[in-house]
Structures are given as structure tokens and as C-alpha cells.
Amino acid sequence: MDAFLVSTAIVALAEIGDKTQLLAFILAAKFRRPWPIVAGILIATLLNHAFAAALGTWLTSLMAPQTLRWVLALSFIAMAVWTLIPDKLDEDDAKLPRFGVFGATLIAFFFAEMGDKTQIATLALAAQYQALVVVVAGTTLGMMIANVPAVLLGDRIATRMPVKLVHAIAASIFLGLGIATFSGAGAAFGL
Template identity: 80%
Template sequence: MEAFLISTGIVALAEIGDKTQLLAFILAAKFRKPLPIIVGILVATIANHAFAGALGAWITSLVAPGTMRWVLGLSFIAMAVWTLIPDKMDDDEAALARYGVFGTTLIAFFLAEMGDKTQVATVALAAQYQAVVAVVAGTTLGMMIANVPAVLLGDRIANRIPVRVVHAIAAAIFAVLGIATLLGAGGSLGF
């Protein structure tokens, strides 16, 4: 349950102001069809984060526990710093309209998440907790918590969210996880 809750919270916070949330705003404004956009986000996120979670689990099978503790700890601290760097939207990600609303959303979100901080966080969380299903479910829920309101409410909420404060909170959580991991938290997991 801890893996699920931490994964949900971290990704929901980290996603605010992220390029995929900006993409959700753009798609909502362009197509004005929330249901296929939401389903596209869900399917793309499940596919992307399932891959990331499996990668995280696989990495733990290759790396010695002591080394993994350092890799994870430093990864979480790097995620804290990365979370403080604002994302920018690529024009190419919004230029996929020929695939319809669902197809455009699916392709754009899947590609936008490749190498994105929430995908990297999913890899690290899956390695940390060794609970791929709970982590993927949590990170997917976190993505939906951040992106569904963006689709449904669009520009009405974009300017009301204090993005810097939310990013600072997410960065603090990543930093605490990184420091706790470096100090030996998760020892029961073999790190």
C-alpha cells in the first residue's frame, strides 16, 4: 500500500506543470472531446509506466543491493532537482491531429512520457519498492489526478495552480526519499 500511495502522490505533484499536463491542456482546447482524451492518456500512461516499472524491477535483479541503494538515493535526489526545472511543450507533440482524438492523445502522451521525469520516477519507485503493480497503478493514478482536471477544466484552472509551490513540494518529497534511501531506509527490501 505504501508503494501505491507514495507513487500516486509523487507523480500527481510532479506532473503539475509538466509537459504532458501542458499537452492535456492543448488537446482539450483543440479537440473539446474530453472522454477520448482521458482514455488516451490512461492507455498511454499504463503502457509507458508498465514498461518503466518492469525496467525498474529488472534493474534490481542485476545490481547488488548496496549499489542499488546508492543508485536509487542519487536518482531520487536528481529527480528532486529535475522537478524544479520547468518543462516546455514541443510543437511536434501537438501536431498529430490526423490520428483522431484518441489516437493523437495516445501517441502524443506515450512519446511525451518517454524519458520524462514521471517515467524515470516510475523506474526508480519500482526498483525501490519491488512492487511493480502497485507502483504502476500509483503512478498511473497520479498522472490521471493531474491530467483529468486539465482536460476537463482546461484554461480555467491553468492560471490558478501555484506551479512553483507544487514543484517545490514534489522536489522535497523526492529529496527526502533520496536521503532516506542513502541513509538505509528500505533496508527490509535488501538495500
């Protein structure tokens, strides 16, 4: 249950103000059809995060437990720092292919999420917890918690969101995970 709750909380907080959330705002404003956008975000996130979690789980088989512990701890601390850096949506991320609302959302969201902090967090969480399905379910729920309101409420919430505070909370959680991992909190998992 910890893997699910931590994955959900971290990604929901880290996604606030992230480039993929900005993309969700753009898609909502451009298409004004929220449910195909939400469905596209859900499927893109499931695919993207399943790939990241599988990679994270696989990487644990390549490293000695002590090495993995250090890599994960440093990764979580790096994520804390990265979370404090504001995201900007690149012009290339905002260009949408012509595959309908669902297809455009699916493709744009999947590629915008590649190498994004929430994808990297999913990889690290899967390696930490060794619970691929639980981590993917949690990170996907976190993405939906952050992006569904962005799609449905758009500008009404964008200007009222305390983005810096939310990022500080997410960074604190990542830092806490890094420190806990350094201190051997993953020992139960052989880390």
C-alpha cells in the first residue's frame, strides 16, 4: 500500500505546473472536448509509465543492492532539485498531429512524458518498491489527479494553484525518499 500511496502523491504533486499539465491545458483549450482528452491522457500515461516501471524493475536486476541503493537515493534527491525548476512547454510539444482529439492527445502526451520528471520518478519508484503494477497504478492515478481538473476546469484553476508551494512539497517528499533510501529504508527490499 505504501508504494501505491507514495507513487500517487509524488506524481500528483510533481505534475502540478509540469509541461504535460501545461499540455493538458492547451489540449483542453484547443479541442474543448474533455473526455477524449482525459482518455488519451490515461492511455498515454499507462503506456509510458508501464514502460518506465518495467525499465526500473529490470535495472534492479543489473545492480548490486548497495549500488542500487545509492543510485536510487541520488535519483530521488536529483528529482527533488528538478521539481523546483519550473517547466516550460516547448513549441514541439504543443504541435499536435491530426488523429482526432483522442489520438492527438495520446500521441502528444506520450511523447511529452518521455524523459519527464514523472516518468523518471516512476522508474525510480518501481526500482525502489519492486512493485511494477502497484507503482504504475499509483503514478497513473497521480497524473490523473493533476490533469483531469486541468482539462475540465482549465483557466479557472490555473491561476489559483500555488505552484511554488506544491513543488516545494513534492521536492520535500523526493528529498525524504532520498534520505530514507540512503539510511537503508529499502533494506526490506534488499537495497
